[in-house]
Amino acid sequence: MKSMKTVLYVVGVCFLVVDAAYLIWSLADDNFELVGLLTIGLSGVMCVMLAFYFGQVLRGDGANLAEDRLDAGIDDGDPEAGFFSPWSWWPVLLGGAISAVVLGLAISPWIAMFSLPLLVITIVGWQFEYFRGNFAH
Structure with a gap:
């Protein structure tokens, strides 16, 4: 850095x-x-x-x-980047919602208006996916 x-x-x-x-x-x-x-x-x-x-x-x-x-080895540059859920569909849905919002901003505002609630739902769903169901904390 x-x-x-x-x-x-x-x-x-x-x-x-x-x-x-x-x-x-x-x-x-x-x-x-x-x-x-x-x-x-x-x-x-x-x-x-x-x-x-x-x-x-x-x-x-x-x-x-x-x-x-200067004293770092090769293995020191490979830290854990975080926890990622391998079975989660929320990132895919979030990517689709973001694409719909950007498409709406590029083409017509009414598309963005209808896709913004989807964007909020996917963000909240991804954030709270471990608070319900089989993997709740």
Whole structure:
């Protein structure tokens, strides 16, 4: 994560320098364009924000990643990622609901309006699947 932070800082500063050059060049040519200026500038700001976030995460106690330690072995880079239910159909339904919402936003708002309750139901169902049935806690 340290290398990612450094790379993002370098890329972000590079974007901001290119944005300043783009502004000077477009003003000198009497062809000011706001879209390119904002796109390059906000890309730089996004990279700097991500690098700052990675730096803050590295300060925390839980940021002891294997790729940041010199004494780490190969097995240290394979931690448990979490618990995933192998028989759950909720992620499939959630993917379909998200697809319906995005399709509705792209095509017609009424599709999104009817698919938003389905999206909420699938999120709640996936969150609480271990609170009922055979596998209740």
